Amino acid sequence: MSNILIVDDEIELCHFLNYLLCDLGHAVTVCTSGEDFDRAIMEKEFELAFLDIRLPDRNGLDILQHLKQRQPLCKVVVMTGYGTIKTAVSAIKFGADDFIEKPFDNIEDIELLTEQLLVKGSAPADHEALELASRLNCFIGKNEEMNQLYKLAYKFAKKNVTVLIEGETGTGKEVLAHFIHHASKRAGSPFIGVNCGAIQENLLESELFGHTKGAFTGAAKEKKGYFEQAGKGTLFLDEIGEASLATQVKLLRVLETGEFIKVGGETIKKNQARLIAASHVNLEEAVENGTFREDLLYRIDVVKLTIPPLRKRVEDIPQLVDYYLKQHELGLSFTPDTIECLCKYNWPGNMREFVNMIKRVAALAEGETAIITPHYLPSKLMSNSKYLASANVPTAVHQSIPAIEMNFADYLREWCQQMIDTWEDDDVVDLHHVLQMIKSMEVETLQAIIKKALKRTVGDRKQAAEQLGISLRTLRYYLNEKK
Ligand SMILES: Nc1ncnc2c1ncn2[C@@H]1O[C@H](COP(=O)(O)OP(=O)(O)OP(=O)(O)O)[C@@H](O)[C@H]1O
Ligand SMILES: [Mg+2]
Numbered sequence: 001m002s003n004i005l006i007v008d009d010e011i012e013l014c015h016f017l018n019y020l021l022c023d024l025g026h027a028v029t030v031c032t033s034g035e036d037f038d039r040a041i042m043e044k045e046f047e048l049a050f051l052d053i054r055l056p057d058r059n060g061l062d063i064l065q066h067l068k069q070r071q072p073l074c075k076v077v078v079m080t081g082y083g084t085i086k087t088a089v090s091a092i093k094f095g096a097d098d099f100i101e102k103p104f105d106n107i108e109d110i111e112l113l114t115e116q117l118l119v120k121g122s123a124p125a126d127h128e129a130l131e132l133a134s135r136l137n138c139f140i141g142k143n144e145e146m147n148q149l150y151k152l153a154y155k156f157a158k159k160n161v162t163v164l165i166e167g168e169t170g171t172g173k174e175v176l177a178h179f180i181h182h183a184s185k186r187a188g189s190p191f192i193g194v195n196c197g198a199i200q201e202n203l204l205e206s207e208l209f210g211h212t213k214g215a216f217t218g219a220a221k222e223k224k225g226y227f228e229q230a231g232k233g234t235l236f237l238d239e240i241g242e243a244s245l246a247t248q249v250k251l252l253r254v255l256e257t258g259e260f261i262k263v264g265g266e267t268i269k270k271n272q273a274r275l276i277a278a279s280h281v282n283l284e285e286a287v288e289n290g291t292f293r294e295d296l297l298y299r300i301d302v303v304k305l306t307i308p309p310l311r312k313r314v315e316d317i318p319q320l321v322d323y324y325l326k327q328h329e330l331g332l333s334f335t336p337d338t339i340e341c342l343c344k345y346n347w348p349g350n351m352r353e354f355v356n357m358i359k360r361v362a363a364l365a366e367g368e369t370a371i372i373t374p375h376y377l378p379s380k381l382m383s384n385s386k387y388l389a390s391a392n393v394p395t396a397v398h399q400s401i402p403a404i405e406m407n408f409a410d411y412l413r414e415w416c417q418q419m420i421d422t423w424e425d426d427d428v429v430d431l432h433h434v435l436q437m438i439k440s441m442e443v444e445t446l447q448a449i450i451k452k453a454l455k456r457t458v459g460d461r462k463q464a465a466e467q468l469g470i471s472l473r474t475l476r477y478y479l480n481e482k483k
Pocket of ligand 1: 137168169171175280353
């Protein structure tokens with residue numbers, strides 16, 4: 001028998017849950033207001049709580065935080081109603097173990113969740129998420145943010161909500177989209193990926209929605225569009241930030257109405273696919289710059305998942321090396337100083353760059369050695385190793401201006417040298433890598449200039465933004481203060 005707390009202002013729902021949980025043999029305390037809740041947690045220790053996120057006299061997230069502070073071992077399930085799904089995301093970030101949607105459509109799910117939380121001490125979703133990731137060869141590592149991200153993704157995968165994935169180039173946005181598809185009830189249906197920036201304007205409508213035979217010159221046969229191809233599966237709208245304004249209007253229409261019509265057709269079709277959008281640019285910023293529609297962002301940003309860049313999880317690099325070598329049965333071992341170089345590098349191309357690096361090292365070492373020393377690494381990894389990845393830089397270094405200036409000047413010199421090396425290299429140039437270098441230089445430059453301005457204004461962000469001729473929001477965005 002466990003002590004379970006229910007906090008909800010809907011009396012009928014409380015009765016129902018009370019009945020269900022008592023029937024399972026638990027001692028239940030029901031609170032219908034914030035005031036009742038305050039009293040209850042003073043009197044008893046609870047093992048599990050079901051919390052309504054919207055109470056008339058108190059914010060549900062405050063209640064959650066209060067409960068977690070006073071009784072940290074108490075597991076929490078938040079109950080969300082229509083329109084509060086975004087709050088559920090915050091609740092999970094604030095420490096809730098899981099959430100259920102009201103009205104309840106599956107009693108067995110509640111029983112199972114209760115049992116799992118009380119007996120195993122974690123929501124079934126959490127270990128299932130990690131198992132699925134491992135089955136899909138998707139590396140998560142120990143980094144807390146990545147773990148939370150994948151667990152959150154798993155929880156929302158089962159719900160019928162649109163998901164937006166943001167993250168720098170190569171961080172694994174498509175990998176995460178596949179993971180969500182496989183974690184959802186749609187796993188048996190198709191996963192269709194579309195690069196929104198690559199859709200030809202004149203074919204736009206027929207690409208998205210298909211066309212009937214004879215709809216236009218050249219339409220010799222009836223054709224299914226992406227929405228129809230995805231069926232009851234997942235439609236992955238990759239690089240949605242690069243969609244033209246015309247594409248954005250068409251997508252918005254389907255998201256608003258849930259319907260589309262084939263070019264030349266008359267029948268209205270229902271969209272049954274779940275949409276997952278991804279972008280390497282920050283879409284809020286794009287809205288501010290006028291390149292992305294605010295109404296479309298509102299529709300796709302129901303659940304936003306932001307993948308951290310590899311340089312922010314360098315603690316996982318040694319394990320990532322092992323993981324990759326084992327997965328590809330590469331009988332190699334990296335010496336400690338080689339691993340150190342990898343940990344100190346900035347990884348502008350993130351996971352993609354990492355995978356390419358290991359492939360290159362394996363090709364170089366083949367038939368020569370099984371022990372990988374720093375000599376086998378691309379030169380940029382060795383030379384850059386003296387620039388600590390930002391996660392490792394003590395804050396004091398960031399704050400003192402001479403250090404910033406010196407670091408940045410060194411960085412620029414190094415960057416130019418690398419670019420010259422690449423230019424003079426007779427090997428085929430990896431253009432993707434060059435673009436990553438340019439992007440990362442852009443970020444470093446903006447940050448260095450902003451930090452210098454902040455030093456001048458003694459930390460006054462508003463004044464610094466004015467001096468630089470940008471909005472405060474843009475300044476915070478460049479400093480990565482806003483996700
Ligand atoms: N979690 C992961 N585990 C294993 N490999 C990964 C993971 N994330 C990314 N990768 C590898 O990194 C490469 C890039 O991943 P992906 O295409 O998903 O990135 P992306 O964020 O969509 O990149 P882009 O912004 O360029 O479209 C892939 O080869 C993938 O195998
Ligand atoms: Mg991608």
